[in-house]
Each structure stands twice: as C-alpha cells, then as structure tokens.
Amino acid sequence: MKNYLLTVLALALVTSVSAQSLSGVESVEYDPINNRYLTSDDNTSIVAIAPNGALSYFGSGTDASHGMEVIGDKLYTIAGSTINCYDLNTESLVWSQSISGAAFLNGMASNGVDSIWFTDFSNKDILVMDVNNHQNYSTLVNSMNKTPNGIVYDGANNRCLFVTWGNPASIKAMDLTSNAITDVVQNVGVGNIDGIDNDSDGNWFISSWSPARITKFSNDFGTSEVITVPGISSPADICYAVETDTLAIPGGNQVLFVGFESSTVGIEEENFETFSVYYQSGYPVVQFELNEIQEATMEIFNTQGQAVYKVLEGNQPNGLHKVVLSSIGLYSGTYLCRFQSKELSFTERIVIP
Numbered sequence: 001m002k003n004y005l006l007t008v009l010a011l012a013l014v015t016s017v018s019a020q021s022l023s024g025v026e027s028v029e030y031d032p033i034n035n036r037y038l039t040s041d042d043n044t045s046i047v048a049i050a051p052n053g054a055l056s057y058f059g060s061g062t063d064a065s066h067g068m069e070v071i072g073d074k075l076y077t078i079a080g081s082t083i084n085c086y087d088l089n090t091e092s093l094v095w096s097q098s099i100s101g102a103a104f105l106n107g108m109a110s111n112g113v114d115s116i117w118f119t120d121f122s123n124k125d126i127l128v129m130d131v132n133n134h135q136n137y138s139t140l141v142n143s144m145n146k147t148p149n150g151i152v153y154d155g156a157n158n159r160c161l162f163v164t165w166g167n168p169a170s171i172k173a174m175d176l177t178s179n180a181i182t183d184v185v186q187n188v189g190v191g192n193i194d195g196i197d198n199d200s201d202g203n204w205f206i207s208s209w210s211p212a213r214i215t216k217f218s219n220d221f222g223t224s225e226v227i228t229v230p231g232i233s234s235p236a237d238i239c240y241a242v243e244t245d246t247l248a249i250p251g252g253n254q255v256l257f258v259g260f261e262s263s264t265v266g267i268e269e270e271n272f273e274t275f276s277v278y279y280q281s282g283y284p285v286v287q288f289e290l291n292e293i294q295e296a297t298m299e300i301f302n303t304q305g306q307a308v309y310k311v312l313e314g315n316q317p318n319g320l321h322k323v324v325l326s327s328i329g330l331y332s333g334t335y336l337c338r339f340q341s342k343e344l345s346f347t348e349r350i351v352i353p
Contacts, residue, residue: 022047022055025250027108027195029068029075030241033088037239037248039255040064040077046086049255059091067108067150067237069116071131076116078105083118083129083137097134099127107150107195107237109160117160119148126151126162126174140179146170150195150207150237163206167191171206171221185221189317195238197247205247207235211314214238214249214258225320229256230311230328258324275339275346282353283326286311286337288344292318296341300325300350303334316341325350 024042028049031038037049038058046058063084064077074094075086081102085094099105103122110116110131117128117140124144129137151162159173161184169192171185191210198204202219205227212235214227233252240247249256275288286298298312309328325337330352338347 022253022255025236025253025255026066027064027068027078027237028239028248028250028255029070030239030243030246030248031070031075031088032241032243033073037241037255038064038068038070038075039250040066040068046075046077059086059093062086062091062093066106067118069108069110071110071112071114071116074131076108076110076131078108078118081105083116083134085131085134095134097129097137099137107148107162109151109153111153111155117151117153119151119162121147121149121165124148126160141174141181144181146172148172149193150197152196152198152204154198156202161196161204163193163196165192165194167210169193169208171196171204171217185217188215190215194234194236197238197240199240199245199247200242205238205240207238207249207251209234212251214247223320225322226317227258228312228321228323229258230309230324232256275344275348277337277348277350279351283324284337284350284352286323286325286339286348286350287321288339289320290316290318290341290343292343294318294342296339296344298323298337298339300328300330301336301338303336308335311337312339325352 022041025039027040029038039047046062046064048056048058063079065080066078069076073088075088077084081099083097087094102120105118106121107119114132119126124147125139126141127139147165148162149165151160154161158176161173164170168187173182173184190208193206193208195207204217206215212232215224216227217224235249235251238249247258277284277286296316299307300309302308332352335350336347337350
C-alpha cells in the first residue's frame with residue numbers, strides 16, 4: 001500500500017533572486033524532463049519550483065492563469081480565453097490559440113499523446129483540442145446543469161472525470177465516444193471542488209474548498225478517506241506526479257507537497273485501530289475513523305501541557321482520516337497529541353524529528 005512519506009513542504013516562503021514569491025496559485029504541473037514543478041498564479045508568469053524549493057521564472061513573458069498539462073516536451077496552459085503551448089526545454093512559446101466564445105477556461109486534462117480537454121467554468125462547457133492541429137477544437141458538452149472545474153483523463157474507462165463547483169459538489173464522467181455525462185459520486189459531502197488527479201495505483205484525489213481538504217477515493221470510488229494537511233488553503237488544481245509519488249497542492253500563496261511511498265511499514269488500512277499514530281520517514285501520521293459526522297478537535301501540547309498547535313476543530317466527516325503532522329512547523333522534540341470527539345478520546349505521545 002502507499003503510506004505518507006511525510007515530506008510536506010510549504011513553498012510559499014522559499015524564494016530566489018530570480019523570481020517573486022508565489023501569489024494566488026491556481027494550478028501546478030510536474031515537468032518530468034527537468035524534474036521541477038510549474039505553477040500558474042496571479043503574477044500571470046509561469047513560475048518553476050526546483051527540487052530544493054528555489055523559485056525561478058519559466059521563460060520570458062510566459063502566461064498561465066489556470067489549468068496546465070505536460071505532453072512530452074511541451075507544456076500547455078490556459079491563459080484567460082487562450083490555450084498556449086511552450087517548449088519545456090527552451091521555455092519559448094510554440095503556438096497560441098484563442099478559443100472563440102470562451103468565458104472562463106479553468107481545468108485541463110490530456111491523454112498524454114495528442115488531445116487536451118478543458119472546462120469553461122462560466123459557460124459550463126467541456127471542449128477538446130487536437131494539440132497537433134491546435135485550430136481544431138470543438139465543444140463536446142455545453143450549458144450543463146453543474147459548473148465543471150478540474151478534469152482528468154481516465155483512459156482505462158474511455159472517459160474524462162471532472163469535478164463540480166457549488167454545494168453539494170459531485171464527481172462526474174464524460175464518455176469519450178458519446179459525450180454523455182453521468183454521475184460517479186453524486187454528492188461527495190463537500191462543496192466547491194476545484195481539482196482532481198490520480199496516482200499510479202488508480203486512486204483518485206480531489207481538492208475542495210468547503211472544507212479545505214484533500215479526499216482520496218479508491219479506483220472504483222467505493223471507499224474514501226480524508227487527508228488533512230495543516231496549513232492548506234483554497235486548494236486548487238492539484239497534480240499527482242506518478243514519477244515521484246508526490247501530490248502537489250496549490251492554493252493561496254503556496255504550494256504544499258505531500259510525498260507518498262510504497263511501503264509495508266506502518267498500519268495496514270484493514271487492520272488499524274480506531275485511533276493510531278505511526279511513523280513514516282521519522283514523522284508522525286495520526287489515523288482515526290469516525291462512524292458518523294461529528295465535532296472533533298485535535299491539538300498538540302508540549303510537555304508542560306501548553307497547547308502549541310490546533311490541528312482540527314469542528315465537524316469532521318465519517319470514515320477514515322489521516323492527518324499529516326510534518327507541516328506544522330514545530331521544533332524537534334516530544335509532544336502530546338490529544339484527540340476528542342463524541343466517539344473517541346485519546347492522548348498519544350508523538351516525536352517530531
């Protein structure tokens with residue numbers, strides 16, 4: 001199974017002399033050719049994030065406002081009502097295509113070969129483009145009853161999955177033969193879903209604003225778990241880089257990275273206790289399960305009994321939860337993690353390396 005590698009980094013504060021800090025980050029995409037992440041933000045210029053966290057501008061005068069996709073050695077971006085194509089090696093513009101009638105282009109997906117799909121948030125449309133003939137684009141679905149946002153290609157089932165804005169939000173599918181729209185999860189239990197992506201094992205991840213969190217689904221959407229990352233804010237168009245098993249979460253003025261690894265270390269999901277703490281790469285993960293929606297709090301205390309960090313507060317959904325505790329910025333040492341809900345009351349010692 002995949003457990004958290006727990007290398008969660010908030011890169012809003014990591015800057016270099018060659019780039020400004022991040023601002024209003026909307027999308028992030030992994031560039032496997034150059035081993036870096038590329039972001040679109042309010043600065044409109046594309047910013048590259050190196051493995052050590054250093055920021056630099058991607059090219060000169062590049063433009064990306066929302067969705068991004070990498071196919072081969074090309075980067076495709078949404079910039080207002082335009083689709084741009086950039087060369088990943090030279091960082092230069094290859095072509096630019098204005099989309100007639102577009103109102104608010106937002107999410108983007110690709111089949112990794114020759115096609116990109118993108119959503120129009122305001123018109124409630126889904127469009128497709130042949131990237132080898134960029135003037136060849138068309139609207140597949142228009143004026144649907146839900147507002148489409150993030151979108152991802154699901155080749156195994158000949159469809160694109162997309163998430164919707166609003167409350168309650170849903171996960172839907174568009175058949176790539178008939179363009180028919182069907183419900184995958186009619187009510188996810190969260191509002192305003194922004195992004196969706198999948199890992200190499202076929203699990204699905206979505207980012208929601210209400211509440212601000214990541215939800216992970218199994219391949220068939222039969223089971224789900226909540227992933228809580230302290231510091232998350234307005235999580236937007238997420239990217240799971242299968243090359244590094246890392247989920248990048250853009251939002252606000254930061255990009256959070258949650259690493260995963262294939263491991264037998266830790267707790268098998270089918271056998272874990274009601275409340276457990278385990279360690280991966282030296283960092284603690286708190287795992288618990290609730291039988292129903294209920295109010296819960298989780299706080300971190302120092303050895304003198306002083307509260308130093310509030311991790312959770314308020315109503316939490318039923319089901320499996322995992323809370324990453326490597327991004328809370330505590331000094332190395334021993335702490336107490338106290339969890340309280342209607343069902344559970346636990347205090348466990350944790351060690352921050």
